[in-house]
Amino acid sequence: MMNIKDIIKVNKLEKSVLEGTFGIEKEGIRVDDNQKLALTDHPELLGDRSYHPYIQTDFSEAQLELVTPPEHSLKETFKWLNALNDVMQRSVESDEYIWPFSMPACLPETEQIPIVRVRDQKEVAYREKLAEKYGKKKQLISGIHYNFSFSEQFVKKVFDHQTEYDSIKEVKNELHLKLARNFLRYQWILTYLYGAAPFAHHSFFEQDKEETPLTKPVRSVRNSSMGYHNSTDVIVRYDEVAHYVTDIEQLVAEGILSEEREFYGAARLRGNAKKIDQLNHTGIEYVEFRLFDLNPYSKLGITNEQARFIHLFSILMIWIEDSKAKEAIKEGTEKNEQTASEDPFAKSAYYQEGMELLQEMQAIASELKVESEYFEVIDQAIAALEDPSQTLAARLTQQIDSVDQYLKVGRKLGTQYKQEAKEKPYLLNGFEGMEMSSQLLLFDALQKGITVEVLDENDQFLKLQYKSHEEYVKNANMTAKDTYISHWIMENKTVTKKILKSKGFNVPDGEEFQSLEEATAAYYKFKNRSVVVKPKSTNYGLGISIFKNSPQEEDFKEALEIAFKEDTAILVEEFATGTEYRFFILDGKVKAVLHRVPANVKGDGRQTVRELIEQKNMDPLRGTNHRAPLEKIKFGNVEALTLKEQGYTFDSVPESGEIVYLRENSNISTGGDSIDYTDKMHSSYKELASRMAVPLGVKVTGIDLIIPDYTKPSTPEDPGYTVIEANFNPAMHMHAFVTEGKGRRLTRDILEMLFPELY
Amino acid sequence: MMNIKDIIKVNKLEKSVLEGTFGIEKEGIRVDDNQKLALTDHPELLGDRSYHPYIQTDFSEAQLELVTPPEHSLKETFKWLNALNDVMQRSVESDEYIWPFSMPACLPETEQIPIVRVRDQKEVAYREKLAEKYGKKKQLISGIHYNFSFSEQFVKKVFDHQTEYDSIKEVKNELHLKLARNFLRYQWILTYLYGAAPFAHHSFFEQDKEETPLTKPVRSVRNSSMGYHNSTDVIVRYDEVAHYVTDIEQLVAEGILSEEREFYGAARLRGNAKKIDQLNHTGIEYVEFRLFDLNPYSKLGITNEQARFIHLFSILMIWIEDSKAKEAIKEGTEKNEQTASEDPFAKSAYYQEGMELLQEMQAIASELKVESEYFEVIDQAIAALEDPSQTLAARLTQQIDSVDQYLKVGRKLGTQYKQEAKEKPYLLNGFEGMEMSSQLLLFDALQKGITVEVLDENDQFLKLQYKSHEEYVKNANMTAKDTYISHWIMENKTVTKKILKSKGFNVPDGEEFQSLEEATAAYYKFKNRSVVVKPKSTNYGLGISIFKNSPQEEDFKEALEIAFKEDTAILVEEFATGTEYRFFILDGKVKAVLHRVPANVKGDGRQTVRELIEQKNMDPLRGTNHRAPLEKIKFGNVEALTLKEQGYTFDSVPESGEIVYLRENSNISTGGDSIDYTDKMHSSYKELASRMAVPLGVKVTGIDLIIPDYTKPSTPEDPGYTVIEANFNPAMHMHAFVTEGKGRRLTRDILEMLFPELY
Structure with missing residues (x-):
């Protein structure tokens, strides 16, 4: 084997070796309110497991598995894991939650444990065979799989700088075989540090109940002989890809494994295809590390720090010498099992080897000039090697001293993680920077x-x-x-109006002007009317003046000047009086109608305005800077002034039931309320709004209508509405979470429009 | 009849009365190189007369008629008339042009004059009947029709301020009836001022050749008894709409008119429908004034000034008293015929009446505070009334003193107007402000x-x-x-690249960065390559740095800083070497391929660089500020520097055939040349470019490929191209007018895509 360390150093591949493709799989079982394995079906909200790429079930119907897509940094991988956790937590039934430990909670009698209920009968049959062979209960042990490969660029550079191998594929195979071999040799250190299954609930054991590990905690029941492993005659070589493939195929042929995927090595070689012999052709795509217990102190089952350590550990594994001998792997596997069975507070039996590895890791980290976070995790590992009480297993053992306590802690953590995910249902962790x-x-x-x-x-x-x-x-x-043009139609208010008007819809009478002179000269047309003067392109409401009664010429001219500061073209329009409603149209149907009300509080005869605001602002739907569907009401000058006009201060105590306004404008962004009118709005206006989308040629739009009385039908003689705008980028979140009425999940309608075959 | 003058004054409708709807129809006959009536078919380029809304034929196949759509200002009407004139002039055969006079050029024998060749046999039969009744030659007299109505707003305001009439329709009818009545009474003044047919060619007269008016010029042959009119027993009342309708229907019933449209009153009342009895229901929509001769001194047959005068004259007609008596109209018609037959240099027989009218007009103009241009035309009219030599007829009579001269002047003006329209084929007069x-x-x-x-x-x-x-x-x-999304895909370079790459196209390797730190840290990835650093959103090429060889770290960082000044995200990409070609794709097909070359001149061994540039800049395709398909080469610092680098100054004389560059960049906007490669480009690249549009989901796009050798086919092993951009707003004019090769009229392809039923 080529000397990777030297190749990296000589050719300055220090940055490159850190690149890679990462993936995490996380299992976890659903339990009910009494910490018993849920016997219910997989949540219907989670779609169809026949194709779901991210949320699957493993052995049991209750065993959820999150699968992140391959990403090029751990940061991205954790974004996905966070997001998938949110999705999972918000999709389970209200009386269930996800058990945070690797070892199951209370299990029922074996025959009651549900195997996956999927249409594919081969999948069910395979699991039935496993149940028979290993026992259903063992199958319910959950863990983390960590998938990794070095980057294509790094592999290519290594290939460029070596002479032993003829192809990039060979180099890639060699690198990842070495990674797997050394990983298997030294895996024990990961179990020492991150083993987090010190005991199992007595219902886990089929017969011999006095063996319940609670009486004698270990580092990892899961990694110990009590865990879920292949039988000891399952031995696979890692010296060459061909041997790895042959050995597994042989085991299946001999019936020792029922299928290739029954091979449970702590490091599995993965290719592009399901059939293992494809590895011979495509080469190794990535290595799957399977030994990690769920870290119950993280809602994700694994922390960022752990992942960073594993990443650096993987580099260490190709950096140091290795052995192709079967015995080395066997020895490593035994050391891991030995470590798993140790008392969590005991010093590691392999302390010396561990310390050498961690020191080498430190040297590599310096060599590669990695970020400081990487050094921190090595320091923590060294500290934990010195002091076993800092390991996860020890921390858990300290916290839990009884069966009751085990279930209590599990419940506390599990329900807490669910609660956290549900608190801000409008946020998707990992992607909270998006709109x-x-x-x-x-x-x-x-x-x-x-x-x-x-x-x-x-x-x-x-x-x-x-x-x-x-x-x-x-x-x-x-x-x-x-269509492309529908965007431009709506982007241009004059064009939108012309089109809607030509189709008989009631638009405000008005005119566009390109110059102040032209607009000033047109005063005679507007002097006896209610008018609004505004820039042609909206820009957060800037430059708009409203004259509810006939404007004076001076004032009109000033309004024109203000509008022209914002745009090179302005509109002067009839001002329509009434209430403004946003109609959200999708594919010819009104899916939501919303009315926005200026920021306000409702008195209770007891609390001050300030207290009422503070109370209202407690709503988790209210946030700041557009990071929540509603905004917190502010205690600013405008609010104080608005109060003053009503004869109040922040310290006034309004009467019970009295509505006090803090703003005149109804924007959500200044603390306004949103009220759903979808069902209340008279159908004639919904019919009209949906018809407006036709000449605009648009499927998805938000149309703003001014309607003086939403209960009175629109008629040809008395339309009862004015259409003032069609929006090409209508917000959907404001319909989803409303102050009053029913929320409308429009994003689901968008998906249904795009993928009708799924709905 | 209500007192309009007072209603306007009391209610301050001075601006409102000026508003109206305008339209112009302009006839003109096609003649051949020898000033003979063209016997050819209507130009095929001008589409199908069965639906053409703007360019029709009237009586004869050779008599073109331009029809402007109704517009709300004369300015708009003239834009259309200008544009339609351009279309017509550029569509007639190279050996034909449009005769500028109302009276025809050399006419053949009557039987040879072609009646319109249209599919609708009723139209042909109608004209045959007219030919029989009036003689074919009279039908070839051309003129201007001026359509006008007061604005709806004005009519409504008048309605609001009177008590005589019960409906807006009645008021509208009354206003326009009065307009028509007074117009007919005082039309003579328009013939006096704008009569422009002092004589006719002798071939116009069927038999009696000594009556050729050339020997005795008049103001308007067309408006005289020699013109084209109904017989004298065609008398129609204008006191009420119902009478107007009844009288015309009666004339048709009696066989005096073959169809309603054969009524040729100088002011026709027009409704919405073709059948005249609809006027009773819908009311008058507008009035059509038909007496105007073609003004040969204007390429449009009518000047802006004339139109303004007619506009003000129309207001005068409702301002002053009127009479509903038939006799008043009869008298007016006779005065007009009398005026038409006057010697162009004679004082008007109705001078006194004319002067009173013009003075009243001045008073109205002051009352209405009209723009100064309106006062000017009144002043001109007064001057012409005082001095007949200033009338159009007199000016023409002065210029033309023989048959030969008549044909010569007609030819000179007619070909000049055609030449003007063809000189800048990329411009559409009236809409030259558009892209x-x-x-x-x-x-x-x-x-x-x-x-x-x-x-x-x-x-x-x-x-x-x-x-x-x-x-x-x-x-x-x-x-x-x-599609809407295709725009956003192309607008985002990273997304475009990801999509094209995922479909196997050869995009430059690269990465997007959101921060300087991140980008600086990635130096190791690019240090041994040719790279381009650029802002994510293009902004006229600002912020781009190219490193043709491995960049130094310092320079790389500086390039990053420069790029980040232009955008919050930047791209670092492999720099592809080769020649850049723009592929214009429409509906899955490559319609044009263009290569742009930096500004250059080709030496002739004689002229200086300066002279060569000046010569090249003479090309009418070269303009300034994007108002022409190519830009003039500038004599700026960059050009001087570029010359210097080649060892030249503007005063050097390059050898014959030598190419001297004035610029390094190939932008058309800095004087670059455009070369069409549509037919030369190897088909494999065209095939590739058209396939790229598929995943982008776009019908119309401009894709930029870098191709080192356009003659060598692209193969899977050696693609031979890099795709660097897809443009969502690809220019089309640059393909239409190229420096070298064949121009591609892509706008026609767009129309064909939109209206396949027409092609």
Whole structure:
């Protein structure tokens, strides 16, 4: 084997060796309110497991598995894991939660444990065979799989700088075989540090109940002989890919394994295809490390720090010498089992070897000039090697001293993680930097099992895929279902009005002006009317003046000047009086109607305005800077002034039931309320709004109508509405979470429009 | 009749009365190189007369008629008239032109004069009847029809302030009846001022040749008894709409008129429908004034000044008293015929009446505070009334003193107008403020006979319609045929690249960075390569740095800083070497391939660089500030420096055949040349480019490929190209007018895509 260490040093590949592809799989069982294995079906909200790329079940119907897509940094991998955890937590039934430990909670009698209920009968049969062979209960042990490969660029550079191998594929195989071999040799240190299954509930054991490990905690029941492993006659070589393949195929042929995937090595070689012999052709794509217990102190089952350590550990594994001998691997496996069975507070039997490895790791970290976070995790590992009480297993053992306590801690952590995920249902952890509507759409897509690629997070750009059907979405509402020109029509208020007017809809009478002179000269047309003067392109409401009664010429001219400061063209329009409603149209149907009310509080005859605001602001739906569907009401000058006009201060105590306004404008962004009118709005206006989308040629739009009385039908003689705007990028989150009425999950409607075959 | 003058004054309707709807129809006959009536077919380029809304034929196949759509200002009407004139002039055969006089050029024997050749046999039969009744030659007299109505707003305001009439329709009828009545009474003054047919060619007269008016010029042969009129027993009342309708229907019933449209009153009342009895129901929509001779001194047959005068004259006609008596109209008609037959240099027989009217007109102009241009035309009219030699007829009589001269002047003016229209074929007069591609599309649509509405001129927004089929177009290339998301895909370079790469196309390797730190840290990835550093969003090429060889770390960092000044995200990409070609794709096909060459001149061994540039800049395709398809080469610092680097100054004399560059960059905007490669480009690249549009989901795009050798086929092993950009708003004018090779009229392809039923 080539000397990787020297190749890296001589050719300055220090940055390159750190690159790689990462993936995490996380299992966890659903339990009920009494910490018993849930016997219910897989949550229907989580789509169809026959294709779901992210959320699957493993052995049992209750054993959820999160699978992150391959990503090029741990940061990205954790974003996905966070997001998938949110999706999972918010999809389980209200009386269930995810058990945070690797070892199961209370298990029922074996025959009651449900195997996956999927349509594919081969999958069920395979699991039935496993149940028979290993026992159903062992199958319920959950853990973390960590997938890794070095980057193509790094492999290529290594290939360029060596002479032993003829192809990039060979180099890639060699690198990853070495990684797997050394990983198997030294895996014990990971179990020492991160083993987190010191005991199992007595219901886990089929017969011999006095063996319940609670009486004698270990580092990892799961990694010990009591865990879920192949029988000892399952021995596979890692010296060459061909041997690895042959050995597994042989085991299957001999019936020792029922299928290739029954091979449970702590490091599995993975190719592109399911059949293992493809490894001979395509080479190793990545290595799957399977020994990690769930870290119950993390909602994700694994922390960022652990992942960083494993990453550096993987580099260490190719950096140091190795052995191709079978015995080395066998020895490593035994050391791991030995470590797993140690008392959590005992010093490691392999302390010396561990310390040497960790010191070498430190040297590598310096060599590679890694970020300081990497040094920290090595320091922590060294400290834990010195002091076993700092290991996860020891911490758990300290906290838990009884069966009751085991279930209590499990419940506390499990329900806490669920609660955290549900507290801000509009946020998708990992992608919380995206716009809210995009987060909701992403959530819905992940929940449904649509394959998602975040093409550009800052640009809210997603690729969605189901089988060969691909769709692109920007801002959660811009899709291939809409035409290019419809965007430009709506972007131009004059054009929108002309088109709607030509089709007989009631638009405000008005005119566009390109110059102040022209607009000033047109005063005679507007002097006896209610008018609004505004820049042609909206810019957060800047430059708008409203004259509810006939404007004076001076004032009119001033309004024109203000509007012209914002744009090179302005509009002077009839001002329509009434209440403004946003109609969200999708594919010819009104899916939501919303009315926005200025920031306000309702008195209770007891609390001051200040207290009422503070109380209202406690709502987790209220946030700041557009990071929540509603904004907190501010204690600013405008609010004080608005109060003053009503004869109040922040310290006044309004009467019970009295509504006190803090703002005149109804924007959500200044603390306004949102009220759903979808069902209340008279159907004639919904009919009209949906028809307006036709000449605009648009599938997804938000149309703003002014309606004086939403209960009175629109008639040809008395239309009862004025249409003032059609929006090409209508927000959806504000319909999803409303102050009053029913929320409308429009992002799901978008997905249904894009993928009708899934709904 | 209500007192309009007082209603206007008391209610301050001075601005409102000036508002109206305007339209102009302009006839003109095609003649051949020898000033003989063209016997050829209507130009095929001008589409199909069965639906053409703008360019029709009247009596004869050779008699073209331009029809402007109704517009709300004379300015708009003249824009259309200018544009339609351009379309017509550029569509006639190279050996024909449009005769500028009302009276025809050399006419053949009567039987040879072609009646319109249209499919509708009723139309042909109607004209045959007219030919029999009036003689074919009279039918070839051409003129201007001026259509006008007061604005709805004005009519409504008048209605609001009177008590005589019960409906807006009645008021509208009354206003326009009065307009028509007084117009007929005082029309003579328009003939006096604008009569422009002092004589006719002798071939116009069937038998009695000594009556050729050349020997005795008049003001207007056309308006005289020798013109084309109904017989004297055609008398129609204008006191009420019902009478007007009854009288015409009666004339048809009696066989005096063959159809209602054969009524040739100098002021016709027009409704919405073709059948005249609809006037009783819908009321008068507008009045059509038909007495105007072609003004041969204007390429449009009528000047702006004339139109302004007629506008003010129309207001005068409702301002002053009137009479409903039949006799008043009869008298007016006789005065007009009398005026038409006067010697052009004679004082008007009705001088006194004329002067009173013009003075009243001045008073009205002051009352209405009209723009100064209006006062000027009144002053001119007064001067011409005082001095007959200032009338059009007198000016023509002065210029033309023989048959030969008549034909010569007609030829000179007619060919000059054609030449003017053809000189800058990329410009559409009237709409020359629009982007060039939009002007070309507008031209093509008008030529084809597609109904066009300019929804927003500044925003390049058009509505196109054929029958009930409506399409909207912005920037000549943004349509409903493209999807909304395709725009956003192309707008985002990273997303475009990801998608193209995922489909196997050869994109430059590279990475996007959001921060300087991140980008600086990635230096190791690019240090041994040719790279380009650029802002994520292009902004006229700002912030781009190219390193053709491995960049130094310092320089790389500086390039990053420069790029980050332009955008919050930057791209570092492999720099592809080769020649850049723009592939214009439409609906899956490559329609044009263009290569741009830096500004250059080719030596002739004689002229200096300066002279060569001046010569090259003479090309009418070269302009300034993007108002022409190519830009003039400048004599700036960059050009001087570029010359210096080649060892030249502006005063050097390059050898014959030597190419001297004035610029390093190939932009058209800095004087670059454009070379069409559509037919030369190897088909494999065209195939590739058209396939790239598929995953982008786009119908119309401009894809930029770097190709080192365009003659060598692309193969899977050696693709031979790199795709660097897909443009969502690809220019089309640069393909239409090229420095070298064949121009490609892509705007016609756009129309064909939108309206396949027309092609």
